[in-house]
Amino acid sequence: MQEQTTQTSAARRPHPDPSAAPQDPPVRRRKVFYIPGYDPMPPRRYRELYRSEGATQAEISGYQLSLLPRSKTATETDSAGGFGWQVHAQIEGHEVDTDVDVLVWSDIVQDSMDPSIAETYWQMVRTAWIYISTGTLRRLMWLRKGPVIAALYPVGMLLLQAVLAFLLALVIARLGQGGVARLGLSSPLGTGLALVFWAVGLVAAAALLRWFRRQDGRLFAYYLMHDYAHSAALRGAYAPELEQRIAQFAGEIAVALSDPNYDEVLVVGHSSGAHVGVSVLADVQRSGLAARHAVLGFLSLGQVVPMVSFLPDAHRLRRDLRDLSGRGDICWVDVTAPGDGCAFALCDPVAVTGVSPPQKRWPLVVSAAFTQTLSPARWAALRWRFFRLHFQYLCAFDQPGDYDYFQITAGPRTLESRYRNRNPSRSRIDVTASKYTLVGG
Numbered sequence: 180m181q182e183q184t185t186q187t188s189a190a191r192r193p194h195p196d197p198s199a200a201p202q203d204p205p206v207r208r209r210k211v212f213y214i215p216g217y218d219p220m221p222p223r224r225y226r227e228l229y230r231s232e233g234a235t236q237a238e239i240s241g242y243q244l245s246l247l248p249r250s251k252t253a254t255e256t257d258s259a260g261g262f263g264w265q266v267h268a269q270i271e272g273h274e275v276d277t278d279v280d281v282l283v284w285s286d287i288v289q290d291s292m293d294p295s296i297a298e299t300y301w302q303m304v305r306t307a308w309i310y311i312s313t314g315t316l317r318r319l320m321w322l323r324k325g326p327v328i329a330a331l332y333p334v335g336m337l338l339l340q341a342v343l344a345f346l347l348a349l350v351i352a353r354l355g356q357g358g359v360a361r362l363g364l365s366s367p368l369g370t371g372l373a374l375v376f377w378a379v380g381l382v383a384a385a386a387l388l389r390w391f392r393r394q395d396g397r398l399f400a401y402y403l404m405h406d407y408a409h410s411a412a413l414r415g416a417y418a419p420e421l422e423q424r425i426a427q428f429a430g431e432i433a434v435a436l437s438d439p440n441y442d443e444v445l446v447v448g449h450s451s452g453a454h455v456g457v458s459v460l461a462d463v464q465r466s467g468l469a470a471r472h473a474v475l476g477f478l479s480l481g482q483v484v485p486m487v488s489f490l491p492d493a494h495r496l497r498r499d500l501r502d503l504s505g506r507g508d509i510c511w512v513d514v515t516a517p518g519d520g521c522a523f524a525l526c527d528p529v530a531v532t533g534v535s536p537p538q539k540r541w542p543l544v545v546s547a548a549f550t551q552t553l554s555p556a557r558w559a560a561l562r563w564r565f566f567r568l569h570f571q572y573l574c575a576f577d578q579p580g581d582y583d584y585f586q587i588t589a590g591p592r593t594l595e596s597r598y599r600n601r602n603p604s605r606s607r608i609d610v611t612a613s614k615y616t617l618v619g620g
Contacts, residue, residue: 205591206442209277210435210473214428214459216450216481217406219288222262222281228573229264229279233585236575243269244585249278266589273591282428284455287420291409292402296388299401302408303337309411314614315489322485322531322612325520329565330407330486336400340391347387348380355379399566406451410486415493415615417458425455429462436463436472443593445476450522450569453482453513454496457528461499464506476594477503477511478587479542480572481519484528485613494619501534501618504541510595511541514572514582517606518549518562521569525607533611534618543598544607545582552576 213225230246237244247265263280294302310316310330320327355376395401412418417425435444448456460477468475488496503511515524527544529535549568550558554577561568573584581601587594 203593203596204442205271205273206275206593207273207591208441209275209443209445209589210438210441211277211279211588212282212428212432212435212444212446213279214282214446214448214452214456215285216452216483217288217409219285219292222283222285225281225573226262226264226279228570229266229585232574233266233589236579236583236585239575239577240579240583240586242271242586242590244589268585268589270586270590271592275589275591277589279588280431282431282459284421284424287418287424288409290420292405294405296392299404300337300341303334303404306404306408306411307334309414309490310407313414313491315491318489318612318614319485322526322608323523326483326486326523329403329521333400333403333407336398337404340388340400344384344387344391348377348384351380351383352377407486410451411490413492415487415490415496417495421455425458425462428455428459429466432459432463433466433468436475437469438473439471441473443474443476445478445588445594447478447480447588448482449480449572450483453479453528454484454487457484457503458496458499460509461503464503464509468508474593474595475509477509477542478594479511479513479528481515481522481569482513482528483521483523485523485526485531488528488532488534489613489615491615493615494617497532497534497616498618500529500532501536504529504534504539505536507540509541510593510598511543512545512594512598513542514545514547516547516549516568516571518558519547519568519571520565525604527607527609530609531612533613533616543601544603544609545598545601546604546606547572547576547582548580552578552580552582554578 215222215225226246233244233246245267247267249263249265262283263278266275266277266279268275268277310319316327316330319330352373356373391398392401409418432444432446435441446456446460448454456477456479460475484496484500487493488500503509513528515522515526517524523531525544525546527542529539529542549561549571553561553571557577561571572582575585576583581597583590586592587597590597
């Protein structure tokens, strides 16, 4: 199968309500729900990232943006209850107030990263077998090689660490055997000493493996292995604890949608948080929206949806993708960039999964075009920093085009209004690549 791309521009995507006036009233108050990817770190890091990068973008683009502290309550902690902050902006001549909540699942991530070194190697074998035996790895490679190479990196790195540990044990044992031979010790004593040196070698090998794990903040081998193992553990199905969290998130979003103080409720899902967001919003839609509710938008960034939706038992996610893509009461914009080697860049997650409904509306696939929106010097500095680039969607751009994370989350225009007349990127990939297309009931 050859990679195929859509080269012709589709007609402009219709507004959910064709009778709406072209000039919408400005957003005065917005609620943003941010869903992180597979990240064990406390959510306060996203507040500090928003603060620093927002200030940089405001200076570049000529608007005002400030973060305000929010008083701690029982639901605004670094636990599973969530964490948030407030933003006040003056953009395009309008003042906008935004409440940002991080929908926290880092505790689930932390629990999934508990396995010992031996258990991690077993996860590696099991995860590789699932992706290879089901044919999923081959089809992902057809789609985009970058994220598949990123998925193979922890396998290669962990195997390299195991080989080095074995060689260390072997060298110590051989040195010990050589010493025993030179001393001409009797057979029983010599055999005993040789076994002692093998034991010493194995202890040294285990110490080396533990040292490698302590360096994982720079190597990311264990982190990525746990990430892929978490997605594949149930062959694409969600674990019960994640299902419970998805239900909790859906409830919080439904409450915000019915709050008359908000003009827009915007859900942002980054990396693995994108497919979590798909399921959350599909549940919100199925529960039924109030007659009067805020405008609903979904911004997926750096998505890796095919890593899960292509697995055989991802029936729930495939159903959610199908259902959400046909809704007329939401705007879904999917932003990726070919320069991000960790994302399935410009891959329409619904189409490539093979679950497009007859009246498919979403997502609108847009490129962040790092090579154009970052200065040559900054692109050169970031080009090989793959994990940093994967977070660029949440950061400032030197030459922003129609994608500006801070104007989208804190500006006076809704997501739908901003992208109403935007054609999808011409080089998007929208052909079915998944072997598994069955959906849940």
